Amino acid sequence: MMDLHHLPNQLPNEELVYFLRRHPITLTSLFFTFAIVLATPIALAWYIFSFEPTWWQSTTGQPLAVLLASAIFLFAWLFLYQQYLDYYLDSWIVTTKRILNIEQTGLFSRTVSELRLYRVQDVTATVNGLLPTMLNYGNVEIQSAGAKVRIVFEEIPRPNDIAKRVLELSERERREQLDTAVEEFGMPDDADTIEDNRKK
């Protein structure tokens, strides 16, 4: 298991800021599906009790029904757990130095990508729909230099607050990187010329 206080490839002075997952409301459809799957043996049991009671009372019908119902339940339960895991293992970690994007696709497919905060150029928060607006969850798109969006926080709670904080962290990290570079290498000889050209 991963320890949030000891992240992989941890950087010096790195501290955890956010550990994000999708809003729990996104699990609703999964539980509905599970309920429907479980309703199948229950409906079958009701039919047998109502219309074929002698079959249930027979010495062979009952064991068959129990075997069938237990098999359906066990596989539905395993399916529910796997789908829950697919939600649970998707996460986004924001620290004072970087952003980690951990995506679990299926049981045996996992992608981990990392973006240093000082490379963040643009952060966009979007909330679309009635339920997301009411429950305040949505997407945060984080873009580095380049046309392609690098990381998307999907259906997370409080996207506007998260976007604002990520921007603040990225600006602070860029300043610290610049200060460190100046301390180590000093100001460039033509710094004044560069500044003048920039103003023009």
Next chain:
Amino acid sequence: MIPLVYFLIAWLVLVGLFGIGALLTLGMNLRYSVATAGAYISTGLFVVVSASALIACGLYIATVDWTQTVELFAPISIGFAP
């Protein structure tokens, strides 16, 4: 006439497949999840419910006479006598 034990064997095969799937899923969870209370609770809940279901089935299966036979395709009675 099909011996009832054949269905028990088929059920045991399905339970074996379930066990393999459950072990793989639990292994993935323990390896890649974050060490939070939610991870431990979800893992414990899955194990407890699965074990309870299997134990309950096992206790019931022990009471059944599996030497019986099942006639799946019994002749259908039309409902009137000529």
